[in-house]
Amino acid sequence: MNCADIRRLLHAHVDGELDAANSLELERHLKTCAECATEAKSLRSFSAALREAPGLYSRAPASLRNHVRELAGESKGESRARGTDLSWLWKFFAVGATAFVLLTLVLRPAGMSERDQLLNEAVAGHVRSLMVEHLMDVASSDQHTVKPWFDGKLDFAPDVKDFAADGFPLVGGRLDYLGGRAVAALVYKHNKHFINVFVWPETGDMKPETTNLRGYSIINTAAHGLRYCLVSDLNAKELGDLAGLCEK
Numbered sequence: 752m753n754c755a756d757i758r759r760l761l762h763a764h765v766d767g768e769l770d771a772a773n774s775l776e777l778e779r780h781l782k783t784c785a786e787c788a789t790e791a792k793s794l795r796s797f798s799a800a801l802r803e804a805p806g807l808y809s810r811a812p813a814s815l816r817n818h819v820r821e822l823a824g825e826s827k828g829e830s831r832a833r834g835t836d837l838s839w840l841w842k843f844f845a846v847g848a849t850a851f852v853l854l855t856l857v858l859r860p861a862g863m864s865e866r867d868q869l870l871n872e873a874v875a876g877h878v879r880s881l882m883v884e885h886l887m888d889v890a891s892s893d894q895h896t897v898k899p900w901f902d903g904k905l906d907f908a909p910d911v912k913d914f915a916a917d918g919f920p921l922v923g924g925r926l927d928y929l930g931g932r933a934v935a936a937l938v939y940k941h942n943k944h945f946i947n948v949f950v951w952p953e954t955g956d957m958k959p960e961t962t963n964l965r966g967y968s969i970i971n972t973a974a975h976g977l978r979y980c981l982v983s984d985l986n987a988k989e990l991g992d993l994a995g996l997c998e999k
């Protein structure tokens with residue numbers, strides 16, 4: 752199996768849907784390939800975040816289970832004996848549910864503007880990064896370590912700077928996904944607060960915009976052909992200080 756094969760099978764593997772032989776071979780590859788291992792790790796975090804996010808995961812009620820069994824041509828009386836035969840059906844439903852959740856994440860709900868969608872995703876990305884302890888793929892305060900780490904992982908080179916002298920030390924970076932594209936997430940700290948700075952290329956100017964969503968401050972700004980989206984539980988004024996440093 753090469754890396755492309757691995758990437759194709761990774762989702763099924765993380766969801767426990769891959770057969771044993773392929774799983775073994777895939778695990779063997781992950782031990783020797785750091786890039787695929789990183790990909791697997793971030794998929795697992797994503798999957799865990801979906802499972803733990805309130806309101807996204809719920810057990811099917813007994814009535815639905817019974818209805819499914821009836822659809823499968825099974826009377827209630829023999830359900831106990833034939834229960835294991837239905838495992839494929841539950842798997843089908845599990846796959847369907849995962850696909851549905853992913854679709855709702857990818858497709859914008861009706862009535863939500865592109866801007867609101869991006870703000871929601873930015874806050875979700877920030878919360879997820881803290882919740883699943885996947886704040887950083889590369890943990891370093893050295894911009895000369897963090898910047899090259901992104902080489903080959905993104906189709907642009909993010910501007911990575913340490914602002915420790917201004918009270919915003921760089922603590923690391925990771926890959927994330929925002930607005931339908933892979934972005935760089937630079938992680939800064941200010942006192943005890945973590946700040947995610949999402950960076951991606953964008954031509955055209957935009958006026959800096961400060962928003963508050965679900966208790967998080969968000970600042971969108973652009974400079975030097977790059978778009979910056981800063982998210983933190985920090986107050987808007989202090990977050991603005993960091994935005995100013997990014998724009999320099």
Ligand SMILES: [Zn+2]
Pocket residue numbers: 753754757780784786787788
């Ligand atoms: Zn690989």
